[in-house]
Amino acid sequence: MIWRGIIERYKDYLPVSPKTPVVTLNEGNTPLIFSETLSQRLDVLVYLKYEGLNPTGSFKDRGMTMAISKAREEGAKAVICASTGNTSASAAAYAAKAGLKCVVLIPNGAIALGKLGQALIHNAQVLALDGNFDEALSMVKQISSQYPVKLVNSLNPYRIEGQKTGAFEICDQLGKKAPEFHAIPVGNAGNITAYWKGYKEYFGKKEVASKPVMLGFQAEGAAPIVNKKIVPEPKTIATAINIGNPASWKAAEAARDESGGVIDSVTDGEILSAYELLAKKDGVFVEPASAASVAGILKLSGQDYFKNKKGATIVCVLTGHGLKDPDRALQTVREPQRVPAKLEAIWEAIKL
Ligand SMILES: *Cc1c(COP(=O)(O)O)cnc(C)c1O
Numbered sequence: 001m002i003w004r005g006i007i008e009r010y011k012d013y014l015p016v017s018p019k020t021p022v023v024t025l026n027e028g029n030t031p032l033i034f035s036e037t038l039s040q041r042l043d044v045l046v047y048l049k050y051e052g053l054n055p056t057g058s059f060k061d062r063g064m065t066m067a068i069s070k071a072r073e074e075g076a077k078a079v080i081c082a083s084t085g086n087t088s089a090s091a092a093a094y095a096a097k098a099g100l101k102c103v104v105l106i107p108n109g110a111i112a113l114g115k116l117g118q119a120l121i122h123n124a125q126v127l128a129l130d131g132n133f134d135e136a137l138s139m140v141k142q143i144s145s146q147y148p149v150k151l152v153n154s155l156n157p158y159r160i161e162g163q164k165t166g167a168f169e170i171c172d173q174l175g176k177k178a179p180e181f182h183a184i185p186v187g188n189a190g191n192i193t194a195y196w197k198g199y200k201e202y203f204g205k206k207e208v209a210s211k212p213v214m215l216g217f218q219a220e221g222a223a224p225i226v227n228k229k230i231v232p233e234p235k236t237i238a239t240a241i242n243i244g245n246p247a248s249w250k251a252a253e254a255a256r257d258e259s260g261g262v263i264d265s266v267t268d269g270e271i272l273s274a275y276e277l278l279a280k281k282d283g284v285f286v287e288p289a290s291a292a293s294v295a296g297i298l299k300l301s302g303q304d305y306f307k308n309k310k311g312a313t314i315v316c317v318l319t320g321h322g323l324k325d326p327d328r329a330l331q332t333v334r335e336p337q338r339v340p341a342k343l344e345a346i347w348e349a350i351k352l
Pocket of ligand 1: 060086087154187188192320321
C-alpha cells in the first residue's frame with residue numbers, strides 16, 4: 001500500500017470528512033527501531049520510535065497536517081504559532097504547501113540553527129521576540145483571538161488529534177499490541193497528551209488489549225510539572241523542551257495518573273549522555289530534547305524501576321532529528337584531525 005500520510009491512514013479516528021482538503025507531506029510511518037544496547041542495559045525490550053524521520057524532521061508534522069488541513073477547510077488565509085523551533089519549521093512547510101501565509105514568533109537567539117533555516121526557507125514570516133517561549137505563546141494566543149489568523153500551536157485541538165496517530169502506529173508496528181511503558185520528552189506537554197489519547201482510543205476500539213504506563217521527562221532546568229511550580233526562566237540545552245508553563249499541564253498530569261506512570265526530570269548532563277549513546281551505539285542521531293526519553297528510562301532503571309519487568313516492552317519516542325541542532329553535535333565531539341595528502345600519514349593516523 002502506498003503511504004499517503006496519517007490522515008489517509010487513520011481517517012476513521014480523525015475529525016475529517018471527504019470534504020476536508022488534506023494537506024500532507026506523507027508524514028508518519030516512521031520506523032520503530034529495536035535497541036540492542038538499551039535492551040541489554042535495562043534487561044527489557046527497548047524500541048525507539050524515530051520521529052525525526054518525519055518530513056520536516058520532527059513529530060510536529062503529525063499534528064500540523066491536521067491543523068493546516070482544517071485551517072484550509074475553515075477558509076483561513078493565515079496561520080500563526082509560537083515555537084521553540086520545530087513547530088515553526090513544520091507550520092512553515094505545511095502552510096507553504098497549502099498556500100497559506102505563516103507567521104511564527106520565536107524566542108530570539110534560543111532556537112536551533114536547522115529549525116530557523118527551515119522556517120525561513122519555507123517563507124514564513126519569522127518574528128524574533130525579546131522574550132521566552134512562554135511569553136511568545138501568550139502573545140500569539142491573544143493575536144489569534146483578535147485577528148483572522150489561525151493558531152496552530154498544540155492548543156489547537158487538531159494538533160493533538162494528528163499527534164495521537166503516533167500511538168496507533170506503535171501498536172500496529174508491535175503487531176496490534178501496546179507497549180508496557182511509553183517514554184517521552186515533555187515540553188509544552190501536547191505530545192504526551194496526544195499519545196495517551198491515542199492509546200486510550202485504540203484500547204476503546206479493541207485494537208489492543210492494554211494501555212502503557214506513561215513515563216514523561218522534563219529537563220531539570222525546565223521542570224514545572226515535576227516541581228509543581230511555573231518556572232519563570234526555564235533553562236536547558238534541550239531547547240525544544242525549554243518551557244516553564246506548559247499549555248497541556250493538566251492533561252499531562254492526567255496521562256500520568258490514569259496510566260499509573262511518572263513525570264520526572266533529567267539533567268542536561270543525563271540528556272547529553274543519552275544523546276551520545278544513541279548516536280554512538282544505536283546509529284540514531286536525534287536532537288538533545290529527544291534524548292530526554294532515553295535519559296529518563298536510564299535514570300529510572302538506575303532506581304530499579306524496571307526490576308522484575310524482564311520481557312516487557314518500552315517504547316521511547318525520539319521526537320526530532322539530530323540535524324536540527326548541528327551546533328550541539330559539534331560542541332560534543334572533537335574536531336576532525338588534519339592530515340597531509342600522503343598515504344603513510346593517513347595510514348599512521350588510522351592506527352588500525
Ligand atoms: C515539541 C518538541 C518536544 C516537546 O513536545 P511537547 O508536545 O511540547 O511536550 C520535544 N522534542 C522535540 C524535538 C520537539 O520538537
